[in-house]
Amino acid sequence: MMQLPPELVRTFTLEGKTAVITGAGSGIGREVARVLALAGAKIVATDINTSGLEETCGAIRTTGGAVGSRKVDVASKTEMEALADAALAESGRLDVWVNCAGIPSLHSILETKEEIAQQTIAVNMLGTYWGCMAAGRIMRERNGGSIINISSAGGAKPVPNLAIYGMTKAAVNSLTWTAAKEFGPMGIRVNAVAPGWVETPAISALFRDASGAIDEAQREKVIAMISEQSPLGRVGKVSDIAFAVLYLASEAGSFVTGQVVRVNGGESM
Numbered sequence: 001m002m003q004l005p006p007e008l009v010r011t012f013t014l015e016g017k018t019a020v021i022t023g024a025g026s027g028i029g030r031e032v033a034r035v036l037a038l039a040g041a042k043i044v045a046t047d048i049n050t051s052g053l054e055e056t057c058g059a060i061r062t063t064g065g066a067v068g069s070r071k072v073d074v075a076s077k078t079e080m081e082a083l084a085d086a087a088l089a090e091s092g093r094l095d096v097w098v099n100c101a102g103i104p105s106l107h108s109i110l111e112t113k114e115e116i117a118q119q120t121i122a123v124n125m126l127g128t129y130w131g132c133m134a135a136g137r138i139m140r141e142r143n144g145g146s147i148i149n150i151s152s153a154g155g156a157k158p159v160p161n162l163a164i165y166g167m168t169k170a171a172v173n174s175l176t177w178t179a180a181k182e183f184g185p186m187g188i189r190v191n192a193v194a195p196g197w198v199e200t201p202a203i204s205a206l207f208r209d210a211s212g213a214i215d216e217a218q219r220e221k222v223i224a225m226i227s228e229q230s231p232l233g234r235v236g237k238v239s240d241i242a243f244a245v246l247y248l249a250s251e252a253g254s255f256v257t258g259q260v261v262r263v264n265g266g267e268s269m
């Protein structure tokens, strides 16, 4: 296979850098951690799901990557601050921070239980806020970095039964814009990636029937329907999102800040 020219390698490499990824125990976050590790970053993988984290670390070590892990609940400001401090203490630097932890929430406005609404806000919205704050605090002292928030196509369009989820992701977009303005003069870039439909465990879980099993026929029907509506005729893969994150994390994205990059196969334009 052809070797990439050194100029391209230098542009996309994360060699010598440290990247923190929340929600790295599954789905998109796991693939982001894997791809950033392939690009040479030392990974600090975090999640509330410790067995998922172990799997992620195993996958990274198999490819020769460097990874440490930590159990962190993104809804806790204290835990997020401790995470940033620990990442800095362990590797002496903090260059990339990806706020990926999130929970889906599929409820009509009239049927949403208060605790579901509060939890969705605490994880998706405040979790991203605490992440930007914790990363920004360290990166300010270290002359810069790149923060990437995982938003959603649902943050910019009305989807029935996704009101509370969409509301939190619209807030993530808004936070991204404001943080980019506040942090830009400190050399910190802040962007978001807004995925369309990507096949992950969180999406499969939406198709659980009363017995707890995943209704595969229904899942495939919905995926076929969504694929048909897409100009590219398919739903997303976790790698589609991870490569966008790599671009924003690396030198290749050095003039990009305050953007919500829509990686959705053209589902919305």
Ligand SMILES: NC(=O)c1ccc[n+]([C@@H]2O[C@H](COP(=O)([O-])OP(=O)(O)OC[C@H]3O[C@@H](n4cnc5c(N)ncnc54)[C@H](O)[C@@H]3O)[C@@H](O)[C@H]2O)c1
Residues within 6 Å of the ligand: 022, 023, 024, 025, 026, 027, 028, 029, 046, 047, 048, 049, 052, 072, 073, 074, 075, 100, 101, 102, 103, 104, 123, 127, 150, 151, 152, 153, 194, 195, 196, 197, 198, 199, 200, 201, 202, 203
């Ligand atoms: N899959 C999609 O179609 C899709 C589309 C748009 C946006 N997104 C966003 O992408 C991100 C990842 O989603 P995914 O589909 O990979 O889901 P996933 O469930 O596979 O992964 C999410 C991870 O976040 C972790 N998490 C949940 N609550 C947490 C908390 N309080 N603290 C720390 N970790 C926590 C989970 O344990 C899990 O490992 C989410 O922010 C989601 O909203 C996903």
